[in-house]
Amino acid sequence: MRILKLSKKDEKKLYDVLIEFGEVWAPVSKGSKYVYGKIEKKEDLIIYEKCILPIIPVKKFLMPQDFTMLNFTPSKYSIPEEDIPTTVVVGVPACAIHAVNILDKFYTTDYVDNYYMKRREKLIIVGKSGLPEENCFCHKTNTSIVEEGYDLFLFDLGDYYLVWVGSEKGDDIVRKGSDIFSEEVPKDVSKKFVEFRRKKSNCFTNDVDLEGVTDLMELNYNAPFWDEFGEKCLSCGQCTMVCPTCTCFNVIDDLALSAETGGRRRYWDSCMFKDYSLVAGHHNFRESKAERLKLWYTHKLKAFIGHFGSPSCVGCGRCIETCPVNINIVTVVEKLKS
């Protein structure tokens, strides 16, 4: 793997290089939070020291919230032609890249979701290791460092960034930007790198203990605390919208007035909604909110391991930040352990 240096004085030139490859997107502030926004001029590309966790994570680039899968008539269908721009997303924290790796597994194992793949192939990820936010617990989910899934990855080592090249596309970028990416990495880089890692480790304030939670989920499957959470849950679905590894969607057919043509629409859905588990005959697999919450945590902390070998929680802490009534990984784990 190639490792290069990007001097901070050349930071603003990074935009000029990236824009050659596609649209540049990065965290931009919105109220007291951030969202991934399109960067139109180089002054607006800000690389933050801390980890920035935009309200909706990277999945927004990979799966549109609402789109037409196909148009149809009684005798044939056609998939709409889409001009998907190459998108370079900058400042993606390690946990978010782990999340993308999880999405890759989910959308390509057994059956390849072409709508996803079309966008995934057009996404260039420039990661950035930052200092954790208050709710972050990626040090507990083994997602604070990342080895694959990015094209470039930056470490802030004071007056320069250490740049890890993770893909052919990443290699193309550093070649294009040969005037700002330098092969001459300072001699004390290892020392600085260790210092950075230590500094980062010391910044974590969320010490949720995930040891053994997979088994505890099993042991507490019928525990009464699920009903207590169910009584509190507002079923607003925010947890699933902001979770970087939630993938649920609904598909509906919209007919034109003539009923001779129609479109198949796919949009983000949430397993926290009653209709999500509603099936023909008006039967519902998960009638109560408690059952739906249990499903979500089982999926994240247990079932995903069975399917894909690792849990699907990457420790970003968005559920902690977002749930208005404090149902989140920390409060659930507390109950699991008490």
Add this chain to the structure above:
Amino acid sequence: MKKKPTLGIYGFTGCAGCQLAILDCEDILVDLFNYVDIKVFFEAMSNNEDIANVDIALVEGSINTNKQLNELKEIRDKAGVLVAFGSCANHGCVQAMALGDGKWEERFTKVYGDAKFTVAIPREAQPIHKFVKVDAFIPGCPPSTLQMLRALTQLLHGNQPTYTNSPVCLECKFRENECLLNDGKLCLGPLTMGGCTAPCPSHNTPCIGCWGIIEEANHTSELTLLKEKGFKTEDIIRRFRIFGGSKIVEKVQRLLEVE
């Protein structure tokens, strides 16, 4: 050519905005005329029949007088499918905010004094399903173009209309808004039927619940949460009631009993 289904669009008490929303379909409006024969649409047409025999009747507005009630019954008798169209017809909307408090006559006298009504005798605002069988509900204040056209298409082809059964929060999150509840605002997003695309919270204005409460609305938890945030019970309940109409009456009674 197959005979076009007939449609009657009727308005009772409300702002008439739901009927206006049909006109707002613009591009598709002309297409609509190709597939339905509109017999009654006072807001948009001349030469209406008063109450016509139609395949589908869309009824907007709440019932606020005895005259309206009689008309509603006649509409029901003459309609194949009767649809409650929009918040007023669905649950009463703002004019039903005090429904169930037993003080309607007192309020009425305060406003109208001893005025005598001869043609249309006023009564407490009620949604239409309180009086007649309603076959389908299209929510909205007003209904969105998308949902309305979907519902109309489904009705025209003999299907039960479907609507968004998720709260405003879903679309609010689609628009990447910070949660206003977390920002300490009295937002009714989690209690309210979505489909509106969350315009209010997207402009930093809390959801006031105008599309009516969603099936799974958890008022108990929301009340507890808002009280923790420093709001007074009476202010919260008042906000629940503004657009809650008939759907909120029992919920509020239960909440007040617990209080």
